[in-house]
């Protein structure tokens with residue numbers, strides 16, 4: 001006998017929400033069989049009731065602008081939040097969780113800013129909080145981190161988690177275009193939003209990095225803990241230089257466990273453009289795809305790849321969560337809440353271990369190379385390779401270092417900037433993935 005319906009309130013009916021409605025309708029029979037009860041959308045909260053939503057397969061009378069009123073209704077079991085932003089989403093979800101309602105959300109910004117408030121409310125209300133869609137869209141990634149890998153110890157997560165910037169960098173790599181031209185193409189094709197700041201300045205990837213680090217290292221990590229640089233300063237010359245080195249440039253999110261000489265553990269979390277060798281598994285991730293490379297002690301290296309954005313792929317992840325929380329409800333249970341017992345310290349960016357690729361223009365005369373090399377040596381940064389090309393009385397130098405503390409590398413570059421033999425520092429990029 002089929003059980004009574006699991007009743008769903010949908011907050012938001014835009015790019016993702018509308019696809020949730022469609023998939024839920026089109027796959028109703030299968031979802032009912034998988035859950036053991038039908039899913040019924042009892043209300044949809046939006047900002048503009050009168051907005052044209054095409055031929056959505058849903059009764060128009062269930063739309064409301066009163067999200068909080070909808071959440072509080074007695075006939076709501078599960079709340080799906082696909083509105084985005086910090087407030088009022090936080091207030092809504094805390095209210096729902098405290099009342100014991102299951103929550104499925106794709107809201108990476110809120111989870112990265114104040115995921116703790118949601119987890120606390122879930123624990124208080126004895127409710128499920130699922131958010132697979134918040135990082136890397138359709139890719140099943142958070143469930144493996146929060147369940148499958150809980151018997152292991154993750155040491156590093158390296159990912160391409162922003163589709164827009166990956167499209168731009170891939171396009172710069174394949175066509176030789178500059179950043180502005182590639183961004184224009186991304187906008188024309190609908191990858192980049194009208195205001196692309198969150199993507200190109202790395203805020204979106206930073207939020208995802210915080211969520212990944214929290215799950216991988218059992219520690220609360222917020223967006224404010226993440227070192228962040230975007231891709232707006234990456235030039236066609238940088239991309240060409242990377243190509244000359246057999247590398248490509250990607251916007252990477254890197255969350256790593258570090259262990260001091262005295263055995264104390266900490267975590268560093270950063271988002272920035274970096275050169276990676278073309279042989280690295282992430283180098284071949286093109287277009288607007290996402291991929292995340294996880295290194296765990298027992299499992300070894302794992303790679304997760306797929307579509308990180310878009311209404312339908314993201315709705316797939318949302319619905320997977322809806323099935324999971326609905327099954328839990330029917331079984332009268334909920335998943336273990338947040339695992340943040342490790343409480344690892346967050347290391348500052350200056351302590352991160354990385355390599356630099358520095359392009360600089362210098363005067364071409366005797367002793368210049370040794371002066372430049374002396375600055376690297378002074379900061380205990382070892383040079384791996386130097387390439388020089390002369391142009392009249394000037395020369396271009398491309399120096400790639402061995403690994404060193406980021407603070408030492410930054411101090412080296414800062415001192416180079418002040419040498420009178422250095423005409424300009426054309427670019428400074430981190431190099432990852434071939435240590």
Ligand code: NDP
Pocket residue numbers: 011012013014015016017045046047048049051065067081082083084085088106107108109133134137308309310311314
């Ligand atoms: P959209 O902007 O397309 O949709 C937002 C929806 O929220 C709209 O239906 C809007 O109403 C509604 N809304 C906005 N403010 C309110 C409010 N105050 N009260 C009630 N409803 C409101 O966003 P997306 O669908 O693209 O994204 C939704 C969430 O999913 C975000 O958290 C985003 O980060 C996340 N996400 C999105 C992905 C994507 O590819 N788009 C991928 C992964 C995650 P109305 O329709 O009336 O304007």
Ligand code: HSE
Pocket residue numbers: 136137161162163164165191199204308309310
């Ligand atoms: N703007 C994001 C991206 C959407 O480009 O990846 C998915 O979070």
